[in-house]
Amino acid sequence: MKACVFTLGCKMNEVESASLMRGLEARGFEVTDELGYADLYLLNTCAVTAEAERKSRQAIGRMRRYNALAPVVVLGCAAERDAEAFFKREGVTLVLGAQNKGRFFDLMEKRGIFREAECGFSELPPPKQTKTRAFLRIQDGCDRFCSYCVIPYLRGRTRSQRAERVVEEAKRCGAKEIVLTGIDISSYRDGGTDLGGLLLRLGEVPARVRLGSLEEGIVTDEFLAQMKAAGNTVPHFHLSLQSGSDAVLKKMNRRYTCAEYLDCCRRIYANFPDAAITTDIIVGFPTETEEDFEASLSIVAEAGFARVHCFPFSPRPGTVAAKWEDLPASVKRGRMERLIEAAHAAERAYIGRFLGRELTVLFEEDGGYTENYIRVYAEGAREGMLARVKLLKTEKDGARAEISEEII
Numbered sequence: 001m002k003a004c005v006f007t008l009g010c011k012m013n014e015v016e017s018a019s020l021m022r023g024l025e026a027r028g029f030e031v032t033d034e035l036g037y038a039d040l041y042l043l044n045t046c047a048v049t050a051e052a053e054r055k056s057r058q059a060i061g062r063m064r065r066y067n068a069l070a071p072v073v074v075l076g077c078a079a080e081r082d083a084e085a086f087f088k089r090e091g092v093t094l095v096l097g098a099q100n101k102g103r104f105f106d107l108m109e110k111r112g113i114f115r116e117a118e119c120g121f122s123e124l125p126p127p128k129q130t131k132t133r134a135f136l137r138i139q140d141g142c143d144r145f146c147s148y149c150v151i152p153y154l155r156g157r158t159r160s161q162r163a164e165r166v167v168e169e170a171k172r173c174g175a176k177e178i179v180l181t182g183i184d185i186s187s188y189r190d191g192g193t194d195l196g197g198l199l200l201r202l203g204e205v206p207a208r209v210r211l212g213s214l215e216e217g218i219v220t221d222e223f224l225a226q227m228k229a230a231g232n233t234v235p236h237f238h239l240s241l242q243s244g245s246d247a248v249l250k251k252m253n254r255r256y257t258c259a260e261y262l263d264c265c266r267r268i269y270a271n272f273p274d275a276a277i278t279t280d281i282i283v284g285f286p287t288e289t290e291e292d293f294e295a296s297l298s299i300v301a302e303a304g305f306a307r308v309h310c311f312p313f314s315p316r317p318g319t320v321a322a323k324w325e326d327l328p329a330s331v332k333r334g335r336m337e338r339l340i341e342a343a344h345a346a347e348r349a350y351i352g353r354f355l356g357r358e359l360t361v362l363f364e365e366d367g368g369y370t371e372n373y374i375r376v377y378a379e380g381a382r383e384g385m386l387a388r389v390k391l392l393k394t395e396k397d398g399a400r401a402e403i404s405e406e407i408i
């Protein structure tokens with residue numbers, strides 16, 4: 001029997017899909033993540049934008065063209081937001097939403113919409129992952145209620161995996177890099193163990209540890225000291241900014257000012273001079289004026305970002321911001337182009353600082369990443385290789401390098 005697990009959306013969805021794939025394999029399925037003929041389809045949906053929801057619904061039609069007789073199980077945020085819209089599609093036998101993915105294996109035999117509230121951390125089998133990089137899901141849900149975001153309504157309140165389980169899984173998987181993922185990992189807490197405490201416990205794992213997306217408030221001196229003391233956490237901070245205007249941040253219900261955000265960047269650079277700070281910025285939020293947008297452009301230059309992900313604002317039904325008047329598409333498009341240009345300039349400037357220097361890279365199938373998240377391509381590299389390399393010149397989305405020595 002063949003099962004296809006098709007995924008849209010964020011890293012968290014990818015990790016959860018990898019867990020589902022592993023669970024299916026353990027039950028004797030041949031599993032693929034590419035759309036094609038299968039006897040069972042799992043569709044892990046995304047609701048972050050209207051376009052993502054449309055693609056999620058569209059995937060069902062594609063599955064049915066491959067095998068109209070196969071059952072389709074729909075999971076994820078788009079299904080949580082509007083289970084009925086999926087359940088009424090032909091072929092869909094089960095809709096589990098975002099909060100009950102962990103119940104899938106119990107419910108495999110049953111049919112119908114499952115909508116019972118799930119409060120605890122939803123357990124999934126450990127994800128299917130390579131020996132190079134493993135994504136560990138340490139947290140789910142969010143309590144922050146940013147005014148544009150539908151996630152807290154779909155994934156529920158924050159909850160964390162037990163620290164002991166995280167450490168066990170990090171050791172068990174044997175990967176050379178562990179990436180800690182979740183919706184809001186800054187809120188991680190297991191009893192007295194917060195995210196800094198978890199990093200300290202992960203210090204005993206023979207792998208480098210990378211953090212997923214962080215909120216500004218967590219980057220205290222104490223947290224940075226814990227990162228240093230852990231010894232294996234890499235200096236890469238994905239700190240969502242979202243806007244360079246205090247007025248827009250307030251309307252977004254983000255709980256920091258630009259000055260506080262920049263202070264946080266300074267604290268990071270003071271402790272980790274080569275740190276990569278990467279970020280997300282939303283363009284064309286309903287109240288964003290030209291002046292607000294220009295403030296976002298300036299902060300991109302000022303913060304020294306290593307990478308900037310830019311997204312045009314997309315109103316999500318049920319959120320506060322969806323009630324405000326959307327900006328014209330042409331305004332958002334124009335601002336996106338300008339921000340993408342500024343983002344590329346910042347990325348090139350960041351990589352430029354490291355040309356001629358030696359850094360450590362963990363290679364994957366096509367290139368690899370330095371500890372500070374520079375994508376590197378090198379002759380003679382192979383998947384799983386950890387090596388010291390010298391950066392020669394910028395190339396594609398990163399840099400070309402030569403290998404100095406392999407690290408055993």
Ligand code: SF4
Binds near residue numbers: 143
């Ligand atoms: S922190 Fe804000 S943007 Fe991120 S998931 Fe929570 S509500 Fe959404």
